[in-house]
Amino acid sequence: MRLSSRTALAAAAVACATALAACGTDTSGAGAGADDDAISVVASTNVWGSIAQAVAGDRIEVRSLITEPNADPHSYEASPLDAAAISDASLVVYNGGGYDHFVDDILDAGGEKPAVVEAFALFESGAYSDLHAGHDHGTGSEDGTENDSDTTMSDDPSHEAGDGHSHEGHDHGGINEHVWYDLATADAVAHAVADRLAELDPEGAATYEANAAAFHENLHYVADVVDRIADTHGDAPVAQTETIGHYLVSAAALDDVTPTDFTNAIENGTDPSPAAIATTRQLLVDKQVRVLIYNPQTEDRISREMRTAAESSGVAVVEVFETLPDGVDYIQWQARTAETLAAALDTAS
Known part of the structure; x- marks a missing residue:
């Protein structure tokens, strides 16, 4: 997962953010600044920022911290301005699950915390939806963050609950944090953002609800x-250089036949064993797979x-990809x- 400890950096960034705030510097984008009552929404990446903006509409401008198409959020290091934006925000929307760990570091190092919508927590708690009605979308696990029923879609009668099967992470074990490829989780994030914004801006509640719908x-x-x-190519063999597209592959009922050792090593930022490399290469050379799913943002020699x-x-x-290409929204x-x-x-x- 290419996770690294940034706690010390985040703490320093928060300290710098405090100094910036004392000087009156506006670091949180639209909605921040002279008006202390203005609502500011900050997203860790433009993926979650796009979803939040779709809900916020014209009432609030969402600021995304990671926007570069070639950026790798796994290795992102927050700046003091980023820390100030998160600390001063009314609402923070982020992936969670250890993916954008700098957000947790800043929130943990700061004082009063803003409202948050954490996608991975919603995923774990059960992002129920009528999208992919025949597919599974998770069961609950309590971690104390945005897991109450009003942050999922289960309270909305227009959304059908899944059958309670739990996401166990990708096929190769562990937890797959790339939940923006799980459409039901994206849907749950949109509704959770609408709920949070309605609390912050009751006059816009109807607008946020309509935008989420x-x-x-x-x-x-x-x-x-x-x-x-899934209907046309179910069980078709595919390979991935890493498991970023796991939830898309799963929803499409495709069979990821990439060796476990290969994807685990790439996901953890280490070199796969020679045997795993050879086996993966052979899958491609012999055309034993229909498609190679490839993440250009974390490519390396292998x-x-x-x-x-x-x-x-x-x-x-x-x-x-892990961030939005230029000129397109999430949908x-x-x-x-x-x-x-x-x-x-x-x-x-």
Whole structure:
């Protein structure tokens, strides 16, 4: 997962943030500054920022800290300005699960904490939705963060509860924190943001609720594309250079046959064993998989070798990302990714 300790850095950043705040510096984007009552919303990445903005609409401008298309959030180090933005925010929206650990470090090092929406906590608590009605979307685990029923979709009668099967993380063991590829979790985040913003801005409650409902409806297109993949290509073998796309692969009922040792090593930022590299390369050279799912944001020599092997053998490469490409929102991004995967599988059939 490429996690590293940033507690000392975060503490220093918070200290600097306090000094900046004392000087009256505006670091939290739109909605912050001279008006102490203004609502400011900060997201760790533009993925969650896009979802929050879809809910906030024209009433509030959401600030995203990580926006570069080529950035790797795993290794991101918060600046003092980032710390100030998080500390001064009315609402912080982030991934959690150890993915954007700098947010937890800053929140833990600060004083009074803002309201938060943590996607991974919602995922664990059960992000129920009628998206992928035949698929599972998790069961509860209490961690004390945004797990109460009003932060999930289970209180909304328009959302159908899943069958209670728990996400156990990716197929190779451990916890897969890349929950933005789980559409039900994205949906739950949108509704949780609407709830939090309604508490902060009661006059806009109806707007936030309507925007979250519209986001839900727009997600159905993406879910329909993914379901078509499952219906047409269910159990098709695929490989991944790392398991960032696990929840997309799972929802599409595809079979990730990448060796465990390979994906675990890449996920942890270490070199896979020679045997794991050889086995993965052979899957691609012999075209034993239909598609290679590839994360360009964390590529290294070994992952590039796998991509070269795939392209040389005529195995389609589908790129997945950790931040939004320029000029698209969350819905457009997920739709484009699902459509690209569907087209690659159609061609490989």
